[in-house]
Amino acid sequence: MRAIAINVAANTNLPGFRGPIYPDGSFEYVPIPEREPTGEQVPTYADLDLRLPIPDDVADTPVHLDPEFAGYADCDRYTYGDEHGVKAGPLSDLDAGDYLFFYATLSTHDWPDGAESTDDTGPADDRLDWIAPDWGAYLIGHFRVRRAITGEQYHDLPAGEQSVFASNAHVRRADFDAKVLVEGDDGSRLYDCAVPLSSPDAGATANRLVTDLSNDSGKGPWWRRRFWYDGEATREILDLSDSGAENRT
Template identity: 65%
Template structure:
């Protein structure tokens, strides 16, 4: 049976200073963090991405628009992306991620701020689970195809380097990933988010966190890795597939 891990990704109030938006119908915009390390090749800027995504409900300063992005995770179909890869240089996350096996799930969650949609965006009926200010939401999933642990990352073959060349850590100078995860064709960036927060407050975890994951939901849980065992993963997958929140 499959297991799963959920990790925090995407733009936040520290990097680059704002969160991606979530709308009343549960749709959202995935915005990565800025790239803070040297790269061997040019990487997309915020302008490159934002000009190809739906209009945002707020203005992004020109200074930020010119910043390069650390586009990790990458999702096939997202601007400038053609596959599903994720890398991490931090041992605290790399160790648990290295234990994932083919068929397991790697979920990505982000903190998102509530916004009314821009006039140009046609949205559906409002749902009743979007937090009024900000919240934490699962935004995508990799069905794991292959995992490269620290030892494998230190000795990537030329074939694997070419296959993984689009990953943000493979573009860094020097390459710094301690783990690389490749998702299979069943991976996806969701069209609507799955809430981890309560409907009342972003800082309050719902039962996906407190009853299904290994986390207590106390303190800044939305910054931590969430681990789901086999039984919890089965329930989580059913919830994600049904698109019904579990508050």
């Protein structure tokens, strides 16, 4: 068993803001905007029923909902696609039973108006001590891989098997452009509580899940890179994702 972790979701470039992380470690998964024409209607930011206010100028913008997690808005499967060759090669080498971790940079927020903690952790100023002060990088979910295929292999699939990926954002584009497609099995999930990759002191400082467990040095803009994990490190991260919110470091 092995794993790769990749960066996904909204950021300060696209669409100009990050998703929030709340005082109890819960968060919002906010996709990036869709930048290519689509062959069918796709959800907008307004359709996602997020707990944070969406700027008026992006509310009606279609989203690139990738990865998709079953149970999230407009999603009933676990799929991920990527058009970049630098990611496609390593991802297409994943085998059944391997893991694909997804992480995002999230901004530290108090509770939105009318919202309550999901974990009884107290008032907004009683933030969990592993949450970075302004922003940080956090694991937000994973796929347990059922299969990973190249774009060429997708075109060779029978129609019935292609339909597994029908709701993936790259398949929904007017011009299919995925160089890799990954399907997660029922061991996949979007987390209820994030797992920190940043130090509690500063978002730009990597914690031991990066510096000790992965192949990455944690130097420079590590939060934009891919990380590789061996079997032992993968099991440790999975254990953390199943632990209580207070014990996620």
